[in-house]
Amino acid sequence: MPPPVFRFAPSPNGYLHLGHAFSAMLNFDLARQSGGRFLLRVEDIDPTRCRPEFEAAIEEDLNWLGLSWERPVRRQSEHLSEYRAALEKLEGLGLIYPAFESRLDIAKLIAEQKVPHGWPRDPDGVPLYPGTSRSFAAEKAQQMIDAGVRYSLRLDMAAACARVGSIGWTERGEGPEGETGAVAAEPAAWGDVIIARKETPTSYHLAVVIDDALQGVSEVVRGQDLFWSTSVHRLLQELLHLPQPVYRHHRLIRDASGQKLSKSTDATGLRELRAAGIDPAEIRRRVGLA
Known part of the structure; x- marks a missing residue:
């Protein structure tokens, strides 16, 4: 039986926030615990909003969190x-x-x-x-x-x-x-x-x-x-x-008001948290992962 396959599939139309971190780390953890595979997919079908600098930032943030994934990365635009x-x-x-x-x-x-x-x-x-x-x-x-x-x-x-x-x-x-x-x-x-x-x-x-x-x-x-x-x-x-x-x-x-975090509402990004001295272990604690 083939190993299970998990994926994290963000759109490069903004910077990742805590909600993205939780989903990415959860997928990565489940893949590791089950002996499965973890993929990164870039959902960039909207050329008006997706930018190369956001894609680069996604990989930078995920690397900082300690995640690794199979390559090549699938980009929808290709x-x-x-x-x-x-x-x-x-x-x-x-x-x-x-x-x-x-x-x-x-x-x-x-x-x-x-x-x-x-x-x-x-x-x-x-x-x-x-x-x-x-x-x-x-x-x-x-x-x-x-x-x-x-x-x-x-x-x-x-x-x-x-x-x-x-x-x-x-x-x-x-x-x-x-x-x-x-x-x-x-x-x-x-x-x-x-x-x-x-x-x-x-x-x-x-x-x-x-x-x-x-x-x-x-x-x-x-x-x-x-x-x-x-x-x-x-x-x-x-x-x-x-x-x-x-x-x-x-x-x-969710934020303090109970609203889900969103790029469109300028939710605090992982890059800002990193610049403020927050480490990946604290990110895990904040999103409720052991």
């Missing part, structure tokens, strides 16, 4: 053809369609709908896409694409769910409400999610399942904020006939 091939499979199944609305357009469409109890939202609290472009004739959609109109490619969730039936996953950690063990996936809760965009042949959802499959990742250890995203990932794995990892969602590291 594997767009693999995501494009998966996208073509979904297209061949008739499960994706181009959508041309901007976020503002979607907000206006939703505002026009007089829904008594409010428009339905996905697990992250984002209003579900109303599916307007799904009804466009193929000729009209192609004309808009040829005219250079920006678009995203969305998964026809109802058709995809009908194709695979009931699915779930094995949870070795726990979800936000204490979910553990056998968990039933609920991909329909996300609506017609974006699978790719005009300028990039993938999205996080598609790239992560392709990467995990191609790298042989058997243990996905990540934060509870991604717990219900696993429903979409399990759906894509079934549609694309990809292996199913075991999932372990861990607690989030």
Whole structure:
């Protein structure tokens, strides 16, 4: 039986903070304890936000924490053809369609709908896409694409769910409400999610399942904020006939106000803590690792 494979997969769009340190060290510890492998993957599919200096800082921080990983490091930007091939499979199944609305357009469409109890939202609290472009004739959609109109490619969730039936996953950690063990996936809760965009042949959802499959990742250890995203990932794995990892969602590291740490909120970075004289042992203590 092959050894288990773990991975830490940050995006180089900012500096690592304590939450990243906890996830990286937990993956590394579990790999070491089980005689498994530990991989570093750079999720850099967003060229507008990802920068080489952030990637260099990631490796510097992980080295400082005492972590080591297999090389070469997989960078998503170097594997767009693999995501494009998966996208073509979904297209061949008739499960994706181009959508041309901007976020503002979607907000206006939703505002026009007089829904008594409010428009339905996905697990992250984002209003579900109303599916307007799904009804466009193929000729009209192609004309808009040829005219250079920006678009995203969305998964026809109802058709995809009908194709695979009931699915779930094995949870070795726990979800936000204490979910553990056998968990039933609920991909329909996300609506017609974006699978790719005009300028990039993938999205996080598609790239992560392709990467995990191609790298042989058997243990996905990540934060509870991604717990219900696993429903979409399990759906894509079934549609694309990809292996199913075991999932372990861990607690989030929060600030004094109870909010999860985030790059977007300028959470204190590991580099600042290091400059302040904090050592890796103290980092472990702060995140609750022995």
